[in-house]
Amino acid sequence: MVSVLKIVFFNCFCAFFANTAASRVIELSDRFLDIHKEGQWLVMMYAPWCAHCKRLDPIWAHVAQNLYASNIRVGRVDCTRFTAVAQHFKIRGFPTILFLKGEHKFTYNGDRTREEIVKFSLRLTGPPVQEITKSESFDMVKDTQGLYFLYVGERSGHLWDIYHKTADAFQPHAFFYQSHPAVVDKHAPVEKVPSIFVYKENVHYNFGGYNHSDLDKLNATVYNWVNAERFSTFPKVTRGNINQLFLTNKYLVLAVVEENAVEDVAPDMLEFRDMVESVIKKQRERYHQHFQFGWIANPELVNSIAMMEMPKPSLIVINTSTSHHHIPDDDPSKLNPHVIEMFLEHIRNETAPRYGGNGVLVQIYRSWFEMRTTLASMWKGNPILTMVLFGLPALFFSLICYGVCCPDILDAGDEEEEEEEDSSHMKKD
Ligand SMILES: *[C@@H]1O[C@H](CO)[C@@H](O)[C@H](O)[C@H]1NC(C)=O
Ligand SMILES: *[C@@H]1O[C@H](CO)[C@@H](O)[C@H](O)[C@H]1NC(C)=O
Ligand SMILES: *[C@@H]1O[C@H](CO)[C@@H](O)[C@H](O)[C@H]1NC(C)=O
Ligand SMILES: *[C@@H]1O[C@H](CO)[C@@H](O)[C@H](O)[C@H]1NC(C)=O
Numbered sequence: 001m002v003s004v005l006k007i008v009f010f011n012c013f014c015a016f017f018a019n020t021a022a023s024r025v026i027e028l029s030d031r032f033l034d035i036h037k038e039g040q041w042l043v044m045m046y047a048p049w050c051a052h053c054k055r056l057d058p059i060w061a062h063v064a065q066n067l068y069a070s071n072i073r074v075g076r077v078d079c080t081r082f083t084a085v086a087q088h089f090k091i092r093g094f095p096t097i098l099f100l101k102g103e104h105k106f107t108y109n110g111d112r113t114r115e116e117i118v119k120f121s122l123r124l125t126g127p128p129v130q131e132i133t134k135s136e137s138f139d140m141v142k143d144t145q146g147l148y149f150l151y152v153g154e155r156s157g158h159l160w161d162i163y164h165k166t167a168d169a170f171q172p173h174a175f176f177y178q179s180h181p182a183v184v185d186k187h188a189p190v191e192k193v194p195s196i197f198v199y200k201e202n203v204h205y206n207f208g209g210y211n212h213s214d215l216d217k218l219n220a221t222v223y224n225w226v227n228a229e230r231f232s233t234f235p236k237v238t239r240g241n242i243n244q245l246f247l248t249n250k251y252l253v254l255a256v257v258e259e260n261a262v263e264d265v266a267p268d269m270l271e272f273r274d275m276v277e278s279v280i281k282k283q284r285e286r287y288h289q290h291f292q293f294g295w296i297a298n299p300e301l302v303n304s305i306a307m308m309e310m311p312k313p314s315l316i317v318i319n320t321s322t323s324h325h326h327i328p329d330d331d332p333s334k335l336n337p338h339v340i341e342m343f344l345e346h347i348r349n350e351t352a353p354r355y356g357g358n359g360v361l362v363q364i365y366r367s368w369f370e371m372r373t374t375l376a377s378m379w380k381g382n383p384i385l386t387m388v389l390f391g392l393p394a395l396f397f398s399l400i401c402y403g404v405c406c407p408d409i410l411d412a413g414d415e416e417e418e419e420e421e422d423s424s425h426m427k428k429d
Contacts, residue, residue, distance in 0.1 A: 024064035026075035030082045041100040042067065042121050044076040045086060050094040055112075062114045063121075072099075072121050099124050099172075106172050111240030119145075123175055128167040132179040138187045141177065142199065147232055148175035150204070152184050153194025158215055162222050163196060169223070173244065174230040196222070198229040205229070228292070233284070234277045237296040245320070250292045251347060252318040253280075253340075256310050259297035272313035272332070279337050279344075291317075291344060300373065307356060307369045315340065317347055324354040 028043065036043075044060055046053035064074035079086035079094065089098060089105070097108035099121060106124055110116045129151065132138065141148060151163045155178060167176035181190050188197050188204035196207040210221050228248045237245060237254060245252055255276040257269040265273060273295050280293040287293075296302050302310050305318060306325060315335060317326040328335060328343045346352035356362055378386045 024068050024074065025060055026073060028075045028077045028082075028085070030084050032075070032077060032082070032085055033088055036100050037102055040072045040125055041098075042072050042074045042117075043098050043100065045079050045089065045091045045094065045096040045098065046076055047080050047094045048078060049080075052112075053095045056095050059112060059114050059117070063117050066114065066118045067121060070122070070125060072125055101125075108172075109240065109243070111238050116240065120172060123171055123173075128171045129164055129176045129178050132177050132183060135183050135185050135187070138184075141175075142202075145175045145199075147198070147200045147230070148177055149226060149229075150184070150188060150197045150199060151176075151178045151194060152181055152188065152190050152197070153178075154180075157194065158212065158218065159194050159196070159222075162215075162219050165219075166223050166226050170226055170230060174226070198226075200229075200232050231292060231294075233280055233288070233293065235294045237294045237301075238298060239301055242301065245292060245294070247320075248292055249321050250290055251344075252320055253291050253293045253344070254302070254316050254318070255295040256302050256312055256314045256316060257295060257297050258299075258312040263297075265297065269313045272335075275335070275337065276315065276340065279340050282337070283341075287344065290348065303373060304366060304370050305356070307362075307366055315343075317344070319354070323356060323358045325356050326352045326354055 032043075042063070044053070044056065046056075060074070060076065067074055077085045079091055085091075089096075095112075097112075097117065099106040099108065101124060106120075108117065108120055110120060132141065132150075149163075149167070151160065153160065160178075163176075163178075167174075170176075181193055184190055188199075189206070191206075197204040198207070199205075207222070207225050210218055212218060228250060231241075231245065231248070235241065235245075237252070253276070255273045257265050257273050259265055276293065276295070280287055280291070299310070299312075302316065305323075306316055306327070310316065311332060314332040315328055319325070326343070326347050328339070330339055343352065356366075375386065375390070378389075
């Protein structure tokens, strides 16, 4: 009796908390169309029947909680009831996450985690480049942002214009700041003004080697540099960020590992992952220009790239401009930093064997491979449902085909049977 009471109490307790968190999410209707240009909105467009939306619900409540102190209002629209809203924003799938700021609309395509959605919103909430005026602010920015770009100098001149335009283009994907030499002080190694830095893993890296006299070229260099540097040195690669990583036009060097249900990597795989990471950590200067390292634990994603069941742990290198991939000949257990470095050299001078790509045949094979794996995993999860879903229509379809196209075969079959009977009769005789 006591335990039952306890459970009831506990349930109420949880429900209470879930409710206060959920109440931060504003339930919007058709009237949202009148007010969406006022202020800033982070809105989830959902449908009640969509499973992905249900999974996003608790995360959305946390996002709203996190952004409560900001001037971003967090809401959601049931698009099956308020179809005018869905039409106005041209919603094609559920859930769709939009950030609305005046006339501007940004669609979120990253991973649906609280951290990533909150960061996305905070990047978009201010102007593309935010000013840092106090030296102490750096510590907070370093802590919360982890990775940011920094322009040191006055807000004028060619480099500033280009930096500002680039920041505008990449605002959904990275934080951009501007500050002055006296404020930056000991935080970044400012040698000349103006200059640009990227901060990641506790280090400021300088953007150097540019030519001020050729503006078009300078624009392209800054743009490409920001595009390539906006990732941490060894990120986790997921469905949410792989498309962005492909835009770097570098080779993606991925440690393929396995994760359990609570996203912990097994200890033996951890060792392998750290070993791969050590290659880029120790030799950043040598490799980071052409190679983006990272790790991946999503088997469907990596298998569909490799078009095979990738062993875990293992290593795969993807050419992001051609979608070819390279896999070392050595057994994964024999891989060490030295072997990996040799492998990367072979890839650089294009002597390593390559697989896959984006040809028509490869794409057909990839679709077939994905269909097969989807079917296989459905079969593992629920064989009866899979049979009913695919078996019955297939059976009907083949029966219809059989009936329509092959009446002769039916007759021919009968004849054969008769013949067989005849021969058996003969034997008996
Ligand atoms: C910068 O580019 C201009 C024109 O392309 C060239 O004449 C000049 O030598 C370059 N300067 C440096 C330092 O590379
Ligand atoms: C700067 O370069 C990028 C990439 O090459 C390009 O997309 C952008 O339009 C350029 N901007 C200007 C102002 O030329
Ligand atoms: C990818 O492959 C193409 C064609 O072989 C090559 O030119 C390019 O350098 C490779 N690497 C990257 C990072 O695109
Ligand atoms: C490519 O690089 C590897 C490793 O450094 C080297 O052994 C090989 O001779 C190179 N091949 C060519 C064609 O340069």
